[in-house]
Amino acid sequence: xxxxxxxxxxxxxxxxxxxxxxxxxxxxxxxxxxxxxxxxxxxxxxxxxxxxxxxxxxxxxxxxxxxxxxxxxxxxxxxxxxxxxxxxxxxxxxxxxxxxxxxxxxxxxxxxxxxxxxxxxxxxxxxxxxxxxxxxxxxxxxxxxxxxxxxxxxxxxxxxxxxxxxxxxxxxxxxxxxxxxxxxxxxxxxxxxxxxxxxxxxxxxxxxxxxxxxxxxxxxxxxxxxxxxxxxxxxxxxxxxxxxxxxxxxxxxxxxxxxxxxxxxxxxxxxxxxxxxxxxxxxxxxxxxxxxxxxxxxxxxxxxxxxxxxxxxxxxxxxxxxxxxxxxxxxxxxxxxxxxxxxxxxxxxxxxxxxxxxxxxxxxxxxxxxxxxxxxxxxxxxxxxxxxxxxxxxxxxxxxxxxxxxxxxxxxxxxxxxxxxxxxxxxxxxxxxxxxxxxxx
Amino acid sequence: xxxxxxxxxxxxxxxxxxxxxxxxxxxxxxxxxxxxxxxxxxxxxxxxxxxxxxxxxxxxxxxxxxxxxxxxxxxxxxxxxxxxxxxxxxxxxxxxxxxxxxxxxxxxxxxxxxxxxxxxxxxxxxxxxxxxxxxxxxxxxxxxxxxxxxxxxxxxxxxxxxxxxxxxxxxxxxxxxxxxxxxxxxxxxxxxxxxxxxxxxxxxxxxxxxxxxxxxxxxxxxxxxxxxxxxxxxxxxxxxxxxxxxxxxxxxxxxxxxxxxxxxxxxxxxxxxxxxxxxxxxxxxxxxxxxxxxxxxxxxxxxxxxxxxxxxxxxxxx
Numbered sequence: 001x002x003x004x005x006x007x008x009x010x011x012x013x014x015x016x017x018x019x020x021x022x023x024x025x026x027x028x029x030x031x032x033x034x035x036x037x038x039x040x041x042x043x044x045x046x047x048x049x050x051x052x053x054x055x056x057x058x059x060x061x062x063x064x065x066x067x068x069x070x071x072x073x074x075x076x077x078x079x080x081x082x083x084x085x086x087x088x089x090x091x092x093x094x095x096x097x098x099x100x101x102x103x104x105x106x107x108x109x110x111x112x113x114x115x116x117x118x119x120x121x122x123x124x125x126x127x128x129x130x131x132x133x134x135x136x137x138x139x140x141x142x143x144x145x146x147x148x149x150x151x152x153x154x155x156x157x158x159x160x161x162x163x164x165x166x167x168x169x170x171x172x173x174x175x176x177x178x179x180x181x182x183x184x185x186x187x188x189x190x191x192x193x194x195x196x197x198x199x200x201x202x203x204x205x206x207x208x209x210x211x212x213x214x215x216x217x218x219x220x221x222x223x224x225x226x227x228x229x230x231x232x233x234x235x236x237x238x239x240x241x242x243x244x245x246x247x248x249x250x251x252x253x254x255x256x257x258x259x260x261x262x263x264x265x266x267x268x269x270x271x272x273x274x275x276x277x278x279x280x281x282x283x284x285x286x287x288x289x290x291x292x293x294x295x296x297x298x299x300x301x302x303x304x305x306x307x308x309x310x311x312x313x314x315x316x317x318x319x320x321x322x323x324x325x326x327x328x329x330x331x332x333x334x335x336x337x338x339x340x341x342x343x344x345x346x347x348x349x350x351x352x353x354x355x356x357x358x359x360x361x362x363x364x365x366x367x368x369x370x371x372x373x374x375x376x377x378x379x380x381x382x383x384x385x386x387x388x389x390x391x392x393x394x395x396x397x398x399x400x401x402x403x404x405x406x407x408x409x410x411x412x413x414x415x416x417x418x419x420x421x422x423x424x425x426x427x428x429x430x431x432x433x434x435x436x437x438x439x440x441x
Numbered sequence: 442x443x444x445x446x447x448x449x450x451x452x453x454x455x456x457x458x459x460x461x462x463x464x465x466x467x468x469x470x471x472x473x474x475x476x477x478x479x480x481x482x483x484x485x486x487x488x489x490x491x492x493x494x495x496x497x498x499x500x501x502x503x504x505x506x507x508x509x510x511x512x513x514x515x516x517x518x519x520x521x522x523x524x525x526x527x528x529x530x531x532x533x534x535x536x537x538x539x540x541x542x543x544x545x546x547x548x549x550x551x552x553x554x555x556x557x558x559x560x561x562x563x564x565x566x567x568x569x570x571x572x573x574x575x576x577x578x579x580x581x582x583x584x585x586x587x588x589x590x591x592x593x594x595x596x597x598x599x600x601x602x603x604x605x606x607x608x609x610x611x612x613x614x615x616x617x618x619x620x621x622x623x624x625x626x627x628x629x630x631x632x633x634x635x636x637x638x639x640x641x642x643x644x645x646x647x648x649x650x651x652x653x654x655x656x657x658x659x660x661x662x663x664x665x666x667x668x669x670x671x672x673x674x675x676x677x678x679x680x681x682x683x684x685x686x687x688x689x690x691x692x693x694x695x696x697x698x699x700x701x702x703x704x705x706x707x708x709x710x711x712x713x714x715x716x717x718x719x720x721x722x723x724x725x726x727x728x729x730x731x732x733x734x735x736x737x738x739x740x741x742x743x744x745x746x747x748x749x750x751x752x753x754x755x756x757x758x759x
Contacts, residue, residue: 081467081736130468411674417681417703418713420758422471423674 025051025221025266026134027072028403029092029111031434035381035401036282036335037353041270042207042217043282043335046397046438047096050111053219053268054147054159055205057096057107064096068399068436076132076407076428078371085135090115092436105151109161113143124228124258124298127321130369130421132428133296133361142166145203159205165261167226170194174234177241178250185240199226201263213274223265223289225296231255238306247307258298264360265289270333277339284333290360291328295321295368322368326360335379345388351381351401364412367419371426373410379403379432397438405430468759472669472732472739473681473701474719476756485536492535492742493753495543497521501751502608502665502729503742504561506570509534509735514591515742516546516572517753518559525549525557527574535740535755546572547586547595553577553602554584560665560729562610570595573609573620576602581625583609603641606631612668614678619668621647621682627662630684647710648684648702658698658718659686665729678706683741685728686718697728699743720756727754 028034030048040052047064049056071089075082091114098107125131147161172192179185201222209215234252237245270284299321304313335353342348354377361372381401388395409427479490492515493500499520507513512533519528527547530539549558554576562573570588572595575581582602586595606622613619618635630648633641648666651657665685673679681703690696698718704710713719720727722745731742739758744751 076464078467078469079736081469083468084463084466086463125465129465131464135464413674416711417679417705417708418473418701418711420471420473420713421469422671422679424469425674 025263027070027432028434029094029113030066030068031381031399031401031436032337032349032351032383034403034432034434035351035353035379035383035399036337037333037355037377037379039270039282039284039333039335039353039355041205041219041268041284041286042215043270043272043280043337047094047109047111049149049159049205050094050096050109050145050147050161053205053207053217053270054109054149054161054203055157055207055217055219056149057109057147057159058098058105058149058151058157059207060096060098060107062440063098064094064441065439066092066094066436067439068092068434071433073431073433074132074135074428075430076135076426078130078424078426080425080427083130083132085132086117088115088117107149107151109145109147109149111143111145111147115142124256124260124296127295127297127368127370128421130364130371130424132372132426133370134372135430147203149205155209157205157207159207161203163201163203163221165199165201165224165226165263167197167199167228168194169197169227169229171231171233174232174236176236177245178234178236178238179240180238180246182240187241188234188236194230199224215272217270217272219266219268219270221263221266221268223263223292225259225262225292225294228258228260229255238309247309249305250307251303251305253301253303255301256298257301259294259296262293262296264292264328279339280337282333282335282337284331286331286333288329288331288360290326293324293326293360295324296370297321322366324368324370325362326370327362329358329360331355331357345386347383347385347387349383349385351379351383353377353379353381353403359410363410365415369412369421371412373407373426373428375405375407375430377403377405381434395440397436397440399434399436399438401434403432403434405432467737470734470737470739470759471671471679471681471703472734472758473703473713474739474741474758475714476699476720476739476741476758478720478722478727478754478756479535482536486538487536489536490754490756491745491747491752492532492755493517493530493539493543494747495519497750499750500753501744502560503731503744503753504563505731505733505742506563506565508733509738509740512540513733513742514563515753516561516563517744518561519543519545520559520751523556525559527558527561527572547574547597549576551576551584551597551601553580553582555579558584560608562667564611564613571611573611575607575609581605581607583607583620583622585609608665610665610667612670614670614672619670619680621666621668623664623666627664627687630663630666630682632668648682650686651716657686657716658688659684659700660688661695662687667730667732669732669734673705680704680706682710683719683730683732685730687728690724696724696726698722699727699730699741722754722756727756 028038029051033040044052047066074085076085094111096109144164149159174188176188203221205219207217232254238247239245268286273281333355357375359372383399385397407428501518504516529546530543531541555578560575564571568590572586583606584601586597588595609622631644635641667683669681701713702710727743729744733740741756745754
């Protein structure tokens with residue numbers, strides 16, 4: 001009874017959860033963590049700690065390699081019609097290497113996510129076009145994280161790491177003659193200069209073994225909003241090779257700048273309670289700083305110098321990008337793990353989890369349509385650990401989980417009668433499937 | 442040197458399988474536009490943007506039933522010499538030729554019609570079809586006829602003409618009927634409401650030509666209103682009104698353009714796109730709007746003069 005009372009008190013105070021902002025933070029990392037509702041800030045017990053809380057790497061007894069696969073099937077709807085939001089799938093690999101250095105227990109870790117479809121996806125729509133803003137780009141990009149953790153005594157662990165994302169900037173330049181009226185008569189030299197820049201954000205973690213059965217932990221993940229900056233320049237004469245040019249030294253410059261793949265800063269606190277020898281409870285609460293989310297619509301800058309043709313071209317009027325007015329959110333997560341079977345040869349775990357993610361998006365009443373809904377996610381999972389799987393791979397764990405996120409219907413009432421979109425309802429569901437194999441050495 | 446910043450759509454991806462990016466199917470829209478005129482496509486039999494055109498005769502004021510899935514039934518004013526009748530043709534899709542020969546639907550046979558029936562507006566009421574139209578030349582007035590089903594003849598209302606006016610258009614919401622029309626001189630557009638189909642109430646002026654604005658596309662006249670009524674999620678009504686405006690171009694020729702105004706019930710009308718035209722139809726202009734709003738796209742039929750006679754054309758949004 002005393003244990004339950006203390007547990008309840010800590011649960012009320014706990015502020016934790018997993019981070020959010022790249023493919024892993026959207027859907028979780030590892031089948032065990034997902035099966036427990038993502039409540040892993042204090043409860044991660046494998047190399048997925050690279051993602052949930054790097055401090056926990058220091059408590060792993062073995063070198064571990066995880067290889068897993070994730071499939072996500074969203075069915076997101078407006079007015080009960082599917083938008084056809086992409087399914088996403090990809091391979092996750094993570095590594096944890098604990099060891100001793102000068103009497104200090106250290107661990108390093110590495111986590112990689114490789115999406116199947118696109119290594120990165122950049123799509124910036126006009127701010128008026130309805131879209132589920134959190135599911136447009138973010139699930140489709142490569143992710144890399146490296147971490148270092150240290151155990152201080154028997155109870156305290158600290159961890160830190162860097163997450164790597166990318167931003168794209170570059171230009172395409174065409175120099176020469178633009179054929180007119182026959183475009184095939186063009187004589188242009190192409191040069192491209194595109195950089196995929198590295199963006200780095202920090203992640204920090206701390207864990208403390210408060211009681212033999214109770215661990216509390218906290219984690220932080222930095223936020224960022226990469227900028228995509230692309231330009232196209234065409235310079236040269238307009239005309240045919242056999243005649244004097246119609247326009248000399250014509251120039252077209254197009255540049256698009258957009259913000260995409262926003263990742264909110266995330267503050268997470270959590271606990272893990274071993275209620276009995278068979279039952280483990282995990283709980284998280286996370287703060288996601290969505291209030292920093294800026295309008296991701298693209299700005300197009302165009303400069304035209306086409307002589308007498310200038311008057312025939314309509315250059316779009318400058319548009320103002322409206323504020324998104326997103327707000328910070330608190331996400332509670334809860335998970336249970338039950339040791340269903342234990343023998344000298346194998347353990348079997350079953351897991352269940354739940355999380356509630358309130359939408360950071362306000363009702364879309366104005367010109368923007370950055371849609372999002374609250375999300376209730378329920379998950380189930382199971383894991384099999386074979387203690388003896390051969391001389392080199394011992395033991396081996398196989399985990400699988402399935403999660404269903406439900407997005408209850410939400411209405412968006414437009415204030416203006418001349419809004420070209422009008423009122424609509426948003427709703428949907430997202431199925432998520434995970435499998436992970438874990439090798440310990 | 443022109444410099445501008447504008448909102449734009451960009452997309453790119455690098456991937457193992459490079460799937461097409463999704464997430465943009467079935468986008469909702471109210472149909473206000475702006476519309477782009479259907480571009481010529483040499484792989485289709487249609488003469489884009491024209492979907493209905495005939496030699497010699499002039500086709501004006503389309504009224505459209507159907508949708509992009511079922512195909513369209515297009516009613517229009519057919520003018521040949523001094524004769525003006527209402528005809529109908531079936532169109533499988535906007536990139537196909539009509540699937541049926543044009544058929545006459547209504548001809549002038551009443552004295553008040555003065556040999557002219559024009560500006561049809563169709564409303565489907567179960568199996569039956571209500572046709573509102575304009576008759577008369579010197580004294581333009583509104584009449585109506587009823588057909589008991591597709592292919593059945595239209596029988597004119599013995600109470601015709603209903604009242605003076607031109608370019609009628611009927612819309613309904615539940616038991617409430619709304620008839621919009623313009624005055625015979627095309628100075629203003631009015632709205633009359635009825636709890637049924639028969640007794641329309643007092644006329645309310647809802648739009649006037651903008652004589653005070655040199656740049657307004659509706660400086661000389663307003664005409665051809667088309668009213669869309671949709672319930673909001675809060676249960677009130679939204680009124681969207683397409684209409685044609687007339688002004689003079691630099692050659693001092695009358696040219697039409699299509700505009701859009703809207704309001705929530707009980708509130709004032711607001712002009713879309715700051716009161717500019719919603720279709721860039723080129724120097725020939727566009728008139729007689731007939732919108733068809735789908736799940737995620739809107740099709741706007743309109744008439745456009747070409748080589749001295751009107752043709753039915755189409756524009757799309759988004």
